[in-house]
Amino acid sequence: MKHDLALEKKLLLLVEEGGADARKYDLVFPEVLADFPEWKKYSPDKDVFWKILQYHTELLVNSGCIHEQPVGNQASILKLTMSGHERIKWHRENTVARRILRWIQGFVDGALKSVLTPIIVSVVTVCVLNYLGLNQ
Structure with a gap:
């Protein structure tokens, strides 16, 4: 059954x-x-x-x-x-709306991690190098 x-x-x-x-x-x-x-x-x-x-x-x-x-x-x-x-x-x-919302949240979370993390690391690196005077 x-x-x-x-x-x-x-x-x-x-x-x-x-x-x-x-x-x-x-x-x-x-x-x-x-x-x-x-x-x-x-x-x-x-x-x-x-x-x-x-x-x-x-x-x-x-x-x-x-x-x-x-x-x-x-x-x-x-x-x-x-x-x-x-x-x-x-x-x-476990409703359909909540499952869709969790899927969108996971997608946005993954996109933010894969796109924003390298951008933030690059900006912080440039700021630190400028502050130390190593960026010429």
Whole structure:
């Protein structure tokens, strides 16, 4: 099954919004579909989407982003761990605009280092030579 970062982000945000009351998606399937109006994007079949959702939830639990506290046979309370909060922060910072901005910043930084550094070194060298009277 393919890992989907958008679905991971959505699950993390749902757990963050629900806090300690966020239930693991083993309970009522129609309630889950209300949280995911775009579920047909993942699969036209509800059962396949259900498995995709469970897979991503298990990935988050196994990676330590979410702590699962069982509350009976088919229910669990989900809480974000510190790792989960860091992962949400990463998702929020990893937008297209910010990636483009970081690329431009890296490009400008590289250009400034490769062009301005030799110019500044040359100007400082000439100033020092003039000051010492060695430039004739």
